[in-house]
Amino acid sequence: MITEFMPEGTLEKHPSRYKGDAYRALKSFRTLVETVASLHKDGIVHRDIKPANVFFGTEDQLVLGDFGIVFLPEQADRLTMTNERVGPRDYMPQWGDLGQRLQNPEPNFDVYMLGKLLWCMISGRSKLPREYYRHADYNLTVLFENDPNMRVINDILEKCVVEQPEQCLKSAQELLEIVDEGLATIEGGLPMLDKTGKLALPCRVCGRGLYQEHNPGGQAQLLTFDNFKRPIGAIFLRVFVCNVCAHYELFAPGFPDEAARKRWQPWGQEGFRDQS
DSSP: OOOOOOTTOBGGGOTTTTTTOHHHHHHHHHHHHHHHHHHHHTTOBOOOOSGGGEEEOGGGOEEEOOOTTOBOTTOSSOSSOTTOOOSOTTTSOGGGOSSSOOSSOOTHHHHHHHHHHHHHHHHOOSOOOTTOTTSTTTOHHHHTTTOTTHHHHHHHHTTTSOSSGGGSOSSHHHHHHHHHHHHHHHHHTOOEEOTTSOEEOBOTTTSSSBEEESSTTOOEEEEEEOTTSOEEEEEEEEEEEETTTOOEEEEOTTTTHHHHHTTOEEOTTSOEEOOO
């Protein structure tokens, strides 16, 4: 068998490549999800997604390898015995690790492993025990508290690394949509709420800080004038300032909290669409 040579090797050999960098990791992760989505479209389940089987391609693209235990629909002969457990022990979902072969693997089997792989990419660690990504020792928002984008990653993990199959996204095609929404949130600096409901708005200038309200509970007033410089009214605003670079942003009263609660995302150049 002849395959393309990947000189940089696998994620297993370079565990710190994306450590602490939510945006870069998610962009590269998307290339892998896109590949798995194309497999799922044809009913194919890889079943062995782990750092040792993910290679570095060109321009931060990730390439999936080792199709040795791939599940093909309507395949007459199986490569595994009836009672054989199939999949990487530290990455496979609990519903597929019951001591015997999973007779009909569904695409969500791969989705679970993709979620764990994403966690490994960002944490720089080799494995995530069970579904512990919210535990303090494994929570990315705690491990990298200065990166507000880790909340986006946790939202993705919440839909993948789950205990029951019905809680998991059905396929990598669904996961690809969620990843694209996450990238749009990060790239657009859109408002987010943390798990306590508090606003977490990344600075769109320095990219490192978070906007904090300049006068919590109050409003600023901006006077407006006509062409003859006569006052014609006032505009009331909320003022936010970045806690790192001191960049200021102005919002209408009630925003950006409302946009974050409704999970609004960009919709072309025409405004926003409601994701709630």
